[in-house]
Amino acid sequence: MAYWLFKSEPGVYSIADLARDKTTAWEGVRNYQARNFLRDAIKPGDLVLFYHSNAAPPGIAGLAKVVRGGYPDPSALDPTHEAYDAAGAPAAPVWYAVDIRHVRTFGAPLGLPELKKVKALAKMALLQKGSRLSVQPVTGAEFAVIEKLAT
């Protein structure tokens, strides 16, 4: 089993939205590095830290679980969709999605300033300078530390 961190702006889609929907398709990712994780590495049963970016403060808001591994991103194949990308024909998809299910919402989000204080997380991808990747791997050790901090 592997661990991941997905970023979302709460104004666009928050952990509360996921709690309401129960499951959702994580689609619309248009970055090749993130795409590779979605297509090749993220498997059902993997756990996902749900991160609120552009929030005050930004932080990890809860936990989700992957319920469907990589499949062609429907939003990229739908010409009427805002995130449509003509580069990917249905026969040779370029972009991928996974499905996740809400597991739990933390009592309080683990804020970025708080995470930065934790020595064991110093090497976490999220905390590296200029880390803009919206889908990131998380190590088992990092995940365990975060789970312990979560309320």
Next chain:
DNA sequence: GCCAACGTTGGC
């Protein structure tokens, strides 16, 4: 709103 970091685009 500002701006640093980074990815992508496109001319050459």
Next chain:
DNA sequence: GCCAACGTTGGC
């Protein structure tokens, strides 16, 4: 293939 210009991300 290089690299400048541009757009986006996301913390502050």
